[in-house]
Amino acid sequence: MGMTDPIADMLSRIRNAHMALHKQVKIPASKMKMAILGILKREGYIEDFKQEGRDIIVKLKYVKGRPAITDLQKISKPGRRIYVGVDEIPQVQNGLGICILSTSRGILEGSEAKKQRVGGELVCKIW
Numbered sequence: 001m002g003m004t005d006p007i008a009d010m011l012s013r014i015r016n017a018h019m020a021l022h023k024q025v026k027i028p029a030s031k032m033k034m035a036i037l038g039i040l041k042r043e044g045y046i047e048d049f050k051q052e053g054r055d056i057i058v059k060l061k062y063v064k065g066r067p068a069i070t071d072l073q074k075i076s077k078p079g080r081r082i083y084v085g086v087d088e089i090p091q092v093q094n095g096l097g098i099c100i101l102s103t104s105r106g107i108l109e110g111s112e113a114k115k116q117r118v119g120g121e122l123v124c125k126i127w
Helices: 006-019 031-042 110-115
Strands: 024-028 046-052 055-060 072-074 098-103 106-109 120-126
Touching: 006 024, 006 031, 006 055, 006 072, 006 120, 031 046, 031 055, 031 098, 031 106, 031 120, 098 110, 106 110
Parallel strands: none
Antiparallel strands: 024 055, 046 055, 072 120, 098 106, 098 120
């Protein structure tokens, strides 16, 4: 039987690996996960990631021995999808965090979505 929410699973694996101070974590691959990890790398929340077969290996980032990611929150869930317009895109932790949206123009970080004037499904918040 498959997972009902693979993105929530990915976020949980990253959170758990950070709590256990692992250097890297293995996640089943998908295009959406690759797009989200691309944003996390660009924003400085993870060191790097690469696809190996059907898995993605994520190198976690630590700053002075502490995880770069303080918390990850899945917002839109399979049972309750959350959609936001361009004016409703939230500011996470007064600008210290990011939100990731699934838009008609692909997976975008909140500020990019605002620049492109598109709303969409609010996938998660990270800070």
